[in-house]
Amino acid sequence: MKNSIRKSRVVIEGVYPEIDRGKFPIKRVVGENVDVKAVVYADAHDEVNALVLYRQKSEKHWRELPMLKGIRDQWSASFRIEEQEDYYYTICGWIDEFMTWQRKLSKLWAAGHDVRLELIIGAQLLEAAAKNDSASNTKWLKKWVEDFKNEGNLFSNVYIALSDVLSDQMRKYGKRKSIATYSEELKVTVDRTKALFSTWYEVFPRSLGQKDGAHGTFKDCERILPEIADMGFDVLYFPPIHPIGSSKRKGKNNSALADKNDPGSPWAIGSQKGGHKSIHPQLGTLSDLKRLIAKAKTYGIEVALDIAFQCSPDHPYVKIHPEWFKRRPDKSIQYAENPPKKYEDIYPINFDTDDYENLTKELKSIFVYWIKQGIHIFRVDNPHTKPFAFWDWVIDQIRKEYPNVLFLAEAFTRPHVMQRLAKGGFQQSYTYFTWRMSLWDFSQYMNELTQTEMREYFRPNFWPNTPDILPVHLQNGGRPAFMQRVVLAATLSSNYGIYGPAFELCDAQALQGKEEYINSEKYEIKKWNRDAAWSLKDFIAKINMIRRENPALQTTWNFKFCPTNNENIFCFLKATRDRSNSILVVVNLDPFNKHAGSVCVPVEELGIGYHRHYSVHDLLTNDKYAWYRGWNYVELDPHSCPAHILRISGDEQV
């Protein structure tokens, strides 16, 4: 340790947000804020001052944002993301001699001491600042320098010395002593708005055929676009659309032997018709897909593809790149398995291959191929079974060239693994929402997602069901359970999706003792009665409209748990930063019984006067209620509607 280099006396530590020492960026969309905190202090009793320095990637110079001092040497400041470009931020602190001097002067003056010498010291500080000031204010500083030296004006000098006007000038032009800059420049990756606010509809195109048993096509998809748009979805997501292998093809209900008419699982990718860059012939052609993409766009809908990096035994890669697969001692290729379960229709890709570089280049080219066809959203299947370093690299590469492309990580696995994928670049992530049921569950999990560091990089996408998962509460709760789950998904998280039409038709038939659908669409073509009377189509349409019309529901980070006096009643508030839009959601979590109780509205935070009534407007039923103070009565019958979505509007004098 050398002593000859003078170190700054200022310490900057406890910087937030900072993910894994700044190894990973935080994520934002345009319009969001970055709330920066740090602990900044120095030795001795000198006043310290601090700034957030931030800039867009394309800017050369830092912008300076004053930080505000709180208790225990904690400083904070907030800046808004204005453009879809990566940002950088760091922190700078220094000894503020002028503030130190002001504080001393004020104490001495209050104690009746002689401050003439102090004013001379102040004049010296002003003189130094005047040199820094390139602007017109120099003359004022210079004038005050002269004044301070004139002992006759003692009262007015002290008045000016302690004034806000002078404080402001000196904050800008005062000499900064012992400047410290934080060791890291921290990054914000800025995505397009859809990364934060999106509404997904997953559908198997092959089940959309018009005639009984007919294989659905992209043209059939075009036909149902108006219906999907009416329901208010803006992402239409398809399971893999590639040719399906025939070797070891699975039959209905995942049986090991397929009938000759069984279509196979779309996740058994590749046949002699092609692999990940080809389209399953029965779905149509590339130009059909492109027409669908274009037509969807006119409805405000984006088509998203499922990318699953795995191969059927018939995939061209198996012949062309045998080195990309793992072999067993008998020379057979190792199929996928979750012992003792075997997935013999699927070969995993072996990322341990010596040909890693070519392999990953090829996989990247799959994304690029579909991007060029007009796809800008990918749902990535099981990303946690591929190396993190691969995702870090491929998402980074693609973001550079195609900054609008979004990746959703379908990783249902351990928390740290899911977090690591999000840190590495995935713009959205599947979550445990699917299995969360009780009030305790929701308050815990929402706090984990929104009140911890995860909020900075992990954007949840809530799914009540998927083709793989029909959770127990949907199996047993009937139509009210489906209503509850879609309200919860759509209001808790600004990104959510359903797997339809199974969802809106309340398909609840599961394999005995499992969370899997009977006659799963993964292995057969289904015929859905999309116009059934019990369909939740209209209910979902209303919820999605409420989401579009209420900015408070277009972010997940503003979740605020509200206490209730009945554990079946879950209540939370979502309000915009400026409080111009406040939505209170109340859900009866019991799909069988009516429940009543009181919920507590944080009126102070909403700026509602203590002696004022305010109006709550149920956007689902159009009912209006006059509420008063914190605790208010609710009553929810799941058989009519298990939830209130209440817009809180203004306050009215009693």
Added chain:
Amino acid sequence: MKNSIRKSRVVIEGVYPEIDRGKFPIKRVVGENVDVKAVVYADAHDEVNALVLYRQKSEKHWRELPMLKGIRDQWSASFRIEEQEDYYYTICGWIDEFMTWQRKLSKLWAAGHDVRLELIIGAQLLEAAAKNDSASNTKWLKKWVEDFKNEGNLFSNVYIALSDVLSDQMRKYGKRKSIATYSEELKVTVDRTKALFSTWYEVFPRSLGQKDGAHGTFKDCERILPEIADMGFDVLYFPPIHPIGSSKRKGKNNSALADKNDPGSPWAIGSQKGGHKSIHPQLGTLSDLKRLIAKAKTYGIEVALDIAFQCSPDHPYVKIHPEWFKRRPDKSIQYAENPPKKYEDIYPINFDTDDYENLTKELKSIFVYWIKQGIHIFRVDNPHTKPFAFWDWVIDQIRKEYPNVLFLAEAFTRPHVMQRLAKGGFQQSYTYFTWRMSLWDFSQYMNELTQTEMREYFRPNFWPNTPDILPVHLQNGGRPAFMQRVVLAATLSSNYGIYGPAFELCDAQALQGKEEYINSEKYEIKKWNRDAAWSLKDFIAKINMIRRENPALQTTWNFKFCPTNNENIFCFLKATRDRSNSILVVVNLDPFNKHAGSVCVPVEELGIGYHRHYSVHDLLTNDKYAWYRGWNYVELDPHSCPAHILRISGDEQV
């Protein structure tokens, strides 16, 4: 980002302990453990394994310590500090192919699948390991390789394959795939035991004169050594012993005008007789001091000096190094102040001087000078008013040459500043204990000190009083309050000290409305009646003996709060790691009234059977009680003794 370099699939994060990204070391003494935790995981479903790598500074190679896997990918391991030398540690993780294989084999076997091919794969893993194994075990591995290939031995092969014997061999010799090593090598600074366990007695030597008004000397100190040793102290600490300035000397009770007989404050350092390397002539000579140091040693007592880097106007530095002091516009030197208070007898040193390098070299040489005279413990006055970088440097320099030297930071200031000084090297720190009074206070503060990251680098030293601070509860609570405070200081913290004889004589006279002593010893020579009947000498002696005899009280980190049903009764447990010594302390926090109630003993943690009585032995009174299960009755009258210090011994069947 380049894709061509293969990155490890293993992630190591959330490493603990790690202070500010490893910028600062953790602290230990010989015999303490380092409990290391980390989150270690990889993509996919392969089994991961992890080790702590650690070594002493003088060792070239890492020692390997297997980590244990807990929930949520958390791993932990613990190593013991065996020598007084700095240690380093880091973490290594890898994909454990053998464990992965074992898990798969076990599942396939349980499900009745054909595992013959799996055993061949296992044989390949063993074969690779046999190449790694330089030891005699190779032959076993090779034998098993042959066995595994023999399909006839299926049952015994599976039995061996899943056996612990083979697991152990393969943990050692199995090929480690995709090894990741944590980015930081983290440091442990290891101090001598006294850094963790020390008992301080602060005294003004000048008040130890035998005749009325006579200035005490080092010889007088020698005389009272037996008394201090009887009381059980092992550090005898003196306020500054240097020549005291006469310019602007303060009189009694800090008055601005001194009588000609006033001795001045020992913190107004320096006169024509010398500065920080000189001894105040009335105390004696350097050889007197050295004899005292030697004599103290025979009593097991170390002499500690107060080092205060500040000068009286008469200090030689003021003339020789005028550039080390700050000047005001009228050319006068800036005296110390805490506006509107002025300390005109003291000039602070200006670390902003252009001559920083010479200044700091000189200050370092002051420590070195006293070390050479035999002083190995320094209490540093107001270190927070000097730059952190200076302390980082000077303590590091001195540790290298004199690893036994200890520094105690007397910084009563904001939490982050106190923490930063400890991080920078101070082996012990003053704390807020002095002002903590209620059960809530203690449970909060002890948790902060012992259950947060602070435990890794901040060693508290608890002081019930100091020459500067006579806290309100001692002013009002009478003798019982002094008894409470010394029990609390001595049992909560393994490092504690008192300022005597003011403490044991229960001096409670404060300046009106202040926390300062009337007729403070800082400004005058006091005559103490050290043999007064009300002296707590014997009580303190007993407490210090209990500390010496009970290892549970020789660390601070084992504090465990125990619930009580009376908020006046504070109870906590301290037990050694091996539970061989368990001390339960119960203190009545009210110095005026008797209180009774129940305290809850964590019997499960102590390994006391649920249906067994156990004996608690009050080491203060020698009373013994038979207790049963968790909640037990206590009753404490502050006027006899406000505390129990109970040794819990074994358990007896009912």
